[in-house]
Amino acid sequence: xxxxxxxxxxxxxxxxxxxxxxxxxxxxxxxxxxxxxxxxxxxxxxxxxxxxxxxxxxxxxxxxxxxxxxxxxxxxxxxxxxxxxxxxxxxxxxxxxxxxxxxxxxxxxxxxxxxxxxxxxxxxxxxxxxxxxxxxxxxxxxxxxxxxxxxxxxxxxxxxxxxxxxxxxxxxxxxxxxxxxxxxxxxxxxxxxxxxxxxxxxxxxxxxxxxxxxxxxxxxxxxxxxxxxxxxxxxxxxxxxxxxxxxxxxxxxxxxxxxxxxxxxxxxxxxxxxxxxxxxxxxxxxxxxxxxxxxxxxxxxxxxxxxxxxxxxxxxxxxxxxxxxxxxxxxxxxxxxxxxxxxxxxxxxxxxxxxxxxxxxxxxxxxxxxxxxxxxxxxxxxxxxxxxxxxxxxxxxxxxxxxxxxxxxxxxxxxxxxxxxxxxxxxxxxxxxxxxxxxxx
Ligand code: UGA
Numbered sequence: 001x002x003x004x005x006x007x008x009x010x011x012x013x014x015x016x017x018x019x020x021x022x023x024x025x026x027x028x029x030x031x032x033x034x035x036x037x038x039x040x041x042x043x044x045x046x047x048x049x050x051x052x053x054x055x056x057x058x059x060x061x062x063x064x065x066x067x068x069x070x071x072x073x074x075x076x077x078x079x080x081x082x083x084x085x086x087x088x089x090x091x092x093x094x095x096x097x098x099x100x101x102x103x104x105x106x107x108x109x110x111x112x113x114x115x116x117x118x119x120x121x122x123x124x125x126x127x128x129x130x131x132x133x134x135x136x137x138x139x140x141x142x143x144x145x146x147x148x149x150x151x152x153x154x155x156x157x158x159x160x161x162x163x164x165x166x167x168x169x170x171x172x173x174x175x176x177x178x179x180x181x182x183x184x185x186x187x188x189x190x191x192x193x194x195x196x197x198x199x200x201x202x203x204x205x206x207x208x209x210x211x212x213x214x215x216x217x218x219x220x221x222x223x224x225x226x227x228x229x230x231x232x233x234x235x236x237x238x239x240x241x242x243x244x245x246x247x248x249x250x251x252x253x254x255x256x257x258x259x260x261x262x263x264x265x266x267x268x269x270x271x272x273x274x275x276x277x278x279x280x281x282x283x284x285x286x287x288x289x290x291x292x293x294x295x296x297x298x299x300x301x302x303x304x305x306x307x308x309x310x311x312x313x314x315x316x317x318x319x320x321x322x323x324x325x326x327x328x329x330x331x332x333x334x335x336x337x338x339x340x341x342x343x344x345x346x347x348x349x350x351x352x353x354x355x356x357x358x359x360x361x362x363x364x365x366x367x368x369x370x371x372x373x374x375x376x377x378x379x380x381x382x383x384x385x386x387x388x389x390x391x392x393x394x395x396x397x398x399x400x401x402x403x404x405x406x407x408x409x410x411x412x413x414x415x416x417x418x419x420x421x422x423x424x425x426x427x428x429x430x431x432x433x434x435x436x437x438x439x440x441x
Contacts, residue, residue, distance in 0.1 A: 001025070001187055004077030006102045008035060008066065010046060010161060010265075011119055011154045012083030017054050018165040020064035022190035027065045027073045039066040047331040047358050050162040074109040079187055082130070083119040083154075092272035094123050103130040107137025113146040115180050119154050121214075121270060123277045124207045127151050127174070150175040151203045152184060153210035158264065159329030166191065171198045174206020211277075214270040215288060220255040221262050222294040228258035228438025229301075238438030239420055258437045260337035260392055260418035261298035263326030268295070268335045299340040302390060302418045305435045306345075309388075309414060315349030320386035320410070322379055323393025323419075324356035324363050331358040333366060337418070338392045346372050355382040357395055380409060387412035394419040403430035 001024050005016040008030040016028040030036050035045055042056045058064035067073055074080065084098040099120055106116060116134065118127055131149040138145055151174035156164035171188050175181045181200045185192070192198060201209070228238040238258050246253040262268070271292050278285040306314065326336035333339060338354075345352055354363065355376040367373055376382040379398060383389060389410060391398055399421050407413055407430055414433045415422065427434040 002076050002078050003027070003081065003187070004029065004073045004079070005081040005083055006030075006070070006073075006105075007082070007084035007098075007120070008032075008039060008045070009083065009085055010048070010158060011156065012081070013039075013044075013046070013055070014048065014051065014156060014161045014165050015081065015083060015119060015154065017051060017058060017064060018162065018191075019187070020058035020061075021054055021166070023063065024187065025063055025076075026058075027067055027076050029067055029070050029073045031068060033068055036066045036068050048161050049159065049329060054162065070105045071109040074106055074114075075111055077114065078112075079115050079117060079183060080106060081117045081119050081152075086120050086122055086269075088269045088272060091276060093276040094121070094269070094273045096122065096126060096129065099126065100129060100133050103133035104137060107134040108141070110134070110138065110143075110145050110147065115183050116147055116149045117152045117184070118149065118207075119152055121153065121210050121266070121273075122151075122207060123273060124204050124211075126207065127203045148175065148177055148180045149203070150180050150184065151206035153206060155210075155213060158332055159327065168197055172206050172209050173198060173200045174203040174209075175200065176203055211270055211274040214266055215274050215291070217255045218262055218267040218271050218295070219287065219291050221257070221259075221267075222291040222298070224256045224258045225261065225298040225301075225437070226294050231438040232440035235440045236438075237440065239436075241438075258420065259298075259394075260302055260341070260437070261295045263299075263335040263337055263339075264332060265334045268292070271295075299337045300344065301437065302337075302341055302392070302416055303344040305416055306388070306390070309416075309433070309435065313348075314345070317349075317387045318351045318353060318385060318411075319345065320382040320389045321352050321354040322356075322382065322389065322391045322398045323395055324354055325359040325393050328393055328395045329358075331356075331362045333359055333362045336393075339366075341390070341392065342367075342373070353382045353384070353386055355379050356393065357397065380405075383409035385411050388414035388416060390416045390418065391421055392418045394421055403427060403432060406430070407432055 003019050003024050003026045005012045005028045008028050016026045020026040044052045082099055082102050084102055086094040089095045127149045153172055168191055173181050173184050231238040242256055245251050246256055271288055275285045275288040324338045326332055351372045353374045353376055360375050417436045420436045424434045
């Protein structure tokens with residue numbers, strides 16, 4: 001089938017590539033000329049395992065093209081996806097200007113009956129706005145072309161996006177007609193083997209489903225972080241508690257890891273946007289507000305532990321930091337807990353020697369050259385002469401260090417483990433003081 005995708009960010013690029021991989025004829029459109037030029041010669045703007053080779057293979061097979069020409073791409077697509085960014089506005093609401101700009105372009109160039117699919121995470125009611133925008137443009141052109149706007153939210157995770165897209169656990173389709181559902185079912189048929197993963201519903205329910213999923217996951221994390229703070233005070237170990245509750249299938253093992261707080265481009269933004277939507281409908285979402293507030297304060301928790309150990313005056317100290325990305329297997333540092341901690345440490349006169357397997361360039365882009373940040377080429381190099389090690393992201397390569405070597409490299413013998421990667425007794429046996437999250441034994 002012929003598919004057009006607006007936006008070559010995470011969602012657009014991964015979706016377009018996976019659709020091409022199963023044989024569809026895909027054109028991805030972006031207004032960023034250099035990005036499009038790069039993609040056409042195989043340069044991928046993001047770090048995502050497995051994506052680069054898939055883009056190259058499908059591009060050379062002629063099934064995946066990149067273009068800045070919206071008009072031609074609109075003519076091409078029987079199905080047109082909108083997968084552009086929805087950055088947060090000052091008040092926490094999602095900024096729809098890019099989505100509506102695409103809707104406008106579609107309205108100006110549409111020539112045939114088409115299904116338009118909202119894949120960006122957008123507030124409830126956005127499909128109606130997209131429909132109205134396209135209809136207004138068609139009215140100006142005095143054209144009566146049939147089109148439908150469908151909500152088909154994306155549930156992919158950074159770092160595992162290709163896998164999530166190729167093997168979805170559900171395909172949510174929100175449409176107001178059976179015809180549009182059938183068209184998307186045909187498009188997704190190659191991903192829908194063994195059992196039917198399509199969950200069809202009305203448009204508004206589909207829009208809300210996306211926020212519900214992310215808000216539920218964020219709630220689990222904030223709940224565990226709150227519990228970790230209680231554990232710390234009452235002399236319990238949250239890691240035992242986690243295992244004790246995760247074994248209950250009603251609770252489950254996923255997303256109950258306490259840590260330095262959730263980051264990334266989705267959870268913080270989506271929780272706030274959903275609370276904002278609720279407020280617009282005269283409902284104060286107290287739980288969502290609390291989820292976000294707990295997360296904000298959790299991002300400061302490692303700094304509190306550091307001050308608990310050293311006292312308030314940290315000036316002149318040097319700390320090693322392992323991990324900058326908001327989670328492993330990505331170079332993304334958006335809303336990353338590392339950023340909050342870096343600002344707090346710098347504010348206290350601390351120098352940081354940081355290592356991240358992928359986010360070095362991103363850190364250089366965000367912070368530029370500065371004396372108080374040394375970006376190192378290896379985890380070991382970051383330790384040299386540092387007063388303590390702070391672990392912020394749970395990259396696999398940080399999981400089982402040789403604590404004897406680590407102790408030799410560190411000047412001060414302290415670890416602040418923001419992801420509970422280590423067994424406190426093992427670290428302490430090596431002669432290193434240990435602080436974790438919620439480990440108040
Ligand atoms: C999230 C969702 O997991 C995806 O299903 C969704 O499609 C995506 O948002 C989106 O809306 O586009 P993502 O932001 O890539 O995906 O990352 P996650 O793996 O969900 O992690 C989010 C944050 O939660 C990370 O900072 C991670 O460290 C933290 N986290 C996760 C915890 O602190 N504890 C946990 O137990 C799990």
